[in-house]
Amino acid sequence: MLYFIGLGLGDCKDITVKGLEIVRQCSRVYLEAYTSILTVGKEALEEYYGRELLLADRDMVEQQTDEILKGADVSDVAFLVVGDPFGATTHSDLVLRALNAGIQYRVIHNASIMNAVGCCGLQLYNFGETVSIVFWMDTWRPESFYDKIKKNRDMGLHTLCLLPSLSRGRKIYEPTRYMTVAQAAEQLLEILQNRRDRGEELAMTEDTVCVGLARVGAEDQTIRSGTLQELASSDLGGPLHSMIISGHLHPLEVDMLKLFSGPEGLKTLKMTNSSTYVS
Amino acid sequence: MLYFIGLGLGDCKDITVKGLEIVRQCSRVYLEAYTSILTVGKEALEEYYGRELLLADRDMVEQQTDEILKGADVSDVAFLVVGDPFGATTHSDLVLRALNAGIQYRVIHNASIMNAVGCCGLQLYNFGETVSIVFWMDTWRPESFYDKIKKNRDMGLHTLCLLPSLSRGRKIYEPTRYMTVAQAAEQLLEILQNRRDRGEELAMTEDTVCVGLARVGAEDQTIRSGTLQELASSDLGGPLHSMIISGHLHPLEVDMLKLFSGPEGLKTLKMTNSSTYVS
Structure with a gap:
C-alpha cells in the first residue's frame, strides 16, 4: 500500500x-x-x-x-x-x-492552506478561483492573475493568492527565495497603475481590503488585514506567506478582519459597498 | 484559552x-x-x-x-x-x-470537505465558488445554485456542491435527513429542463461530467464519476455526500476521474472540449 x-x-x-x-x-x-x-x-x-x-x-x-x-x-x-x-x-x-x-x-x-485561510474570518464559500502569483523577472511580468482577481471581485468573491516558495536543489529547509505579502502587494499595485495608464476600469484600488497571512497553522502565525497599499509596506516575518484580496464583505467578516488590523487600521474605518474601507 | x-x-x-x-x-x-x-x-x-x-x-x-x-x-x-x-x-x-x-x-x-475533495483528482485551484444545494419543498424550489455553477463553467471552473445534512434536535448521530448525490443530480436535471423550456442557453447538459463523493476521508469513502444523468441513478451509501460539477478538464484530471467511473463509464468514453464525455 x-x-x-x-x-x-x-x-x-x-x-x-x-x-x-x-x-x-x-x-x-x-x-x-x-x-x-x-x-x-x-x-x-x-x-x-x-x-x-x-x-x-x-x-x-x-x-x-x-x-x-x-x-x-x-x-x-x-x-x-x-x-x-x-x-x-x-x-x-x-x-x-x-x-x-x-x-x-x-x-x-x-x-491545507486552501482551507486553513478560513481562520482569518473570511468564509471559504465566498472565495472564487485561487490564483498563483509568480516572481516577475525583467522581461517576464505576467498580469494574468489580476484578471482572475477581477473576475472574482466582479462576482463579489474573495481571492486567495498563493505566493511562491522556491527551493533550490535539496536544501529545501533553507529556501533561498519566497515571496512576501509585501512583494505580492507591490506587484499588484504596479499592475493597477499599468491598467490605469491604459484607461481600464479597475477591479480594485490601492484601498481595497486585503489580508496577509504568514505561517498559517504555526505557533507564530501572523495575520494582517489592511488596504493593499498598507500591506505593501507590511512585514509578516518568515515563510510561507499568502494573501487574500477581498470581495464583498459580510458584516461578520468585517468584524473578524478588524481583529487583524493594526491600531491605525481597519478598526477606525468604515466599510463602503465596494468593500473598500474609507475613513 | x-x-x-x-x-x-x-x-x-x-x-x-x-x-x-x-x-x-x-x-x-x-x-x-x-x-x-x-x-x-x-x-x-x-x-x-x-x-x-x-x-x-x-x-x-x-x-x-x-x-x-x-x-x-x-x-x-x-x-x-x-x-x-x-x-x-x-x-x-x-x-x-x-x-x-x-x-x-x-x-x-x-x-475539511473544502480541501479533501481534491482526492478525486480535480485540482483545487480549478474550482470556482462553492455552492450549497438545499432541499426543495413543494412551493420553494430555488435555482440560484445553478446560476453559480453556470458562472463557474463559463470560466472553465469546477463547482463543489455541498449537500445538506439536517439533524433534528439533539439526536445528531441519527440524522433523519441528508441529501444524496442522486437527489442533488435529480434537482439539477429538473432545473436544466426548466431552463431548456424557457429557451435559455444551458451551461451544462445531462452529459456533463460530474463527481459524487460520499464519506470523504472515511474507510468506506466512495467516489463515483459519471455524467449528471448517471449520477442521478447512483447509490453512494450513507452520509455525508457532496457533488462536483466539472468545468474544463485537464488530461491528468480525466485520467484520475476514470479511476472512479464504473466499467461502463468514462473508461470507454472520450472527452470533448466542452468537458462532456461522448462515446
Missing part, C-alpha cells in the same frame, strides 16, 4: 493520529520536499516520528517513481506531503503510476 | 496529535453538533479521547455562549468541530464573543 499522508501546516504534531500510526509502521517513509515547507525541519520530524525520512525532490517524484514504489505492492510505503496530499498540489501522477504497477493507495487528509 | 479543534472527516483518529493532546488536558470539551457528522458516534469519540464530550447544538452555540466560555479565561476549554473549525462553517461569532469576554483563542486546523 502507498499511503499519501498530509502533515498539516505547523509542526511535528500537526500530523493526524492515524497518519502518525501509519508512518511508524511503514517500511519506507518519503518526505515530499519541493512544493512546500514546514516551520520545523526534517530532523525535527524524524525525531518525533521516530523514523528516517527520505527526501523526495521534484526530480525523484517525477523521474524516479519506481524507487518510491519499489516493494509497495507487498509492504507499506508512506509519502508525506506538507498540508494535504491533494491540496495546493496534487499527486495524481504518482497515484496513477502506483495503480498501474498494481499498488493500492490511500490518502490521509489534513489541513 | 478557548481551543477550536478540527476533527477531520473520518473517525476518532483523524484528529491531529496536537489536537488530541489539547483535548485531553482541557477542563471542558464541547462537540459542535449541528453542522456535520462523523462516521463514528459521540460515544466512540469519548472513549478514544478519554473525555466526556458536551454536545453543543445550534441553540447552545448561538444563545448560550456564556456557558461555553465560562472559566475559559483561567482554564482551557475545547470546542471540537468536524472537519476544520473554519471550513464549510465558520465560528466567527464564538471567536468574537470570546475575545469580547477577554478570552484568548487558538485554532487547531484539520482537513
Whole structure:
C-alpha cells in the first residue's frame, strides 16, 4: 500500500493520529520536499516520528517513481506531503503510476492552506478561483492573475493568492527565495497603475481590503488585514506567506478582519459597498 | 484559552496529535453538533479521547455562549468541530464573543470537505465558488445554485456542491435527513429542463461530467464519476455526500476521474472540449 499522508501546516504534531500510526509502521517513509515547507525541519520530524525520512525532490517524484514504489505492492510505503496530499498540489501522477504497477493507495487528509485561510474570518464559500502569483523577472511580468482577481471581485468573491516558495536543489529547509505579502502587494499595485495608464476600469484600488497571512497553522502565525497599499509596506516575518484580496464583505467578516488590523487600521474605518474601507 | 479543534472527516483518529493532546488536558470539551457528522458516534469519540464530550447544538452555540466560555479565561476549554473549525462553517461569532469576554483563542486546523475533495483528482485551484444545494419543498424550489455553477463553467471552473445534512434536535448521530448525490443530480436535471423550456442557453447538459463523493476521508469513502444523468441513478451509501460539477478538464484530471467511473463509464468514453464525455 502507498499511503499519501498530509502533515498539516505547523509542526511535528500537526500530523493526524492515524497518519502518525501509519508512518511508524511503514517500511519506507518519503518526505515530499519541493512544493512546500514546514516551520520545523526534517530532523525535527524524524525525531518525533521516530523514523528516517527520505527526501523526495521534484526530480525523484517525477523521474524516479519506481524507487518510491519499489516493494509497495507487498509492504507499506508512506509519502508525506506538507498540508494535504491533494491540496495546493496534487499527486495524481504518482497515484496513477502506483495503480498501474498494481499498488493500492490511500490518502490521509489534513489541513491545507486552501482551507486553513478560513481562520482569518473570511468564509471559504465566498472565495472564487485561487490564483498563483509568480516572481516577475525583467522581461517576464505576467498580469494574468489580476484578471482572475477581477473576475472574482466582479462576482463579489474573495481571492486567495498563493505566493511562491522556491527551493533550490535539496536544501529545501533553507529556501533561498519566497515571496512576501509585501512583494505580492507591490506587484499588484504596479499592475493597477499599468491598467490605469491604459484607461481600464479597475477591479480594485490601492484601498481595497486585503489580508496577509504568514505561517498559517504555526505557533507564530501572523495575520494582517489592511488596504493593499498598507500591506505593501507590511512585514509578516518568515515563510510561507499568502494573501487574500477581498470581495464583498459580510458584516461578520468585517468584524473578524478588524481583529487583524493594526491600531491605525481597519478598526477606525468604515466599510463602503465596494468593500473598500474609507475613513 | 478557548481551543477550536478540527476533527477531520473520518473517525476518532483523524484528529491531529496536537489536537488530541489539547483535548485531553482541557477542563471542558464541547462537540459542535449541528453542522456535520462523523462516521463514528459521540460515544466512540469519548472513549478514544478519554473525555466526556458536551454536545453543543445550534441553540447552545448561538444563545448560550456564556456557558461555553465560562472559566475559559483561567482554564482551557475545547470546542471540537468536524472537519476544520473554519471550513464549510465558520465560528466567527464564538471567536468574537470570546475575545469580547477577554478570552484568548487558538485554532487547531484539520482537513475539511473544502480541501479533501481534491482526492478525486480535480485540482483545487480549478474550482470556482462553492455552492450549497438545499432541499426543495413543494412551493420553494430555488435555482440560484445553478446560476453559480453556470458562472463557474463559463470560466472553465469546477463547482463543489455541498449537500445538506439536517439533524433534528439533539439526536445528531441519527440524522433523519441528508441529501444524496442522486437527489442533488435529480434537482439539477429538473432545473436544466426548466431552463431548456424557457429557451435559455444551458451551461451544462445531462452529459456533463460530474463527481459524487460520499464519506470523504472515511474507510468506506466512495467516489463515483459519471455524467449528471448517471449520477442521478447512483447509490453512494450513507452520509455525508457532496457533488462536483466539472468545468474544463485537464488530461491528468480525466485520467484520475476514470479511476472512479464504473466499467461502463468514462473508461470507454472520450472527452470533448466542452468537458462532456461522448462515446
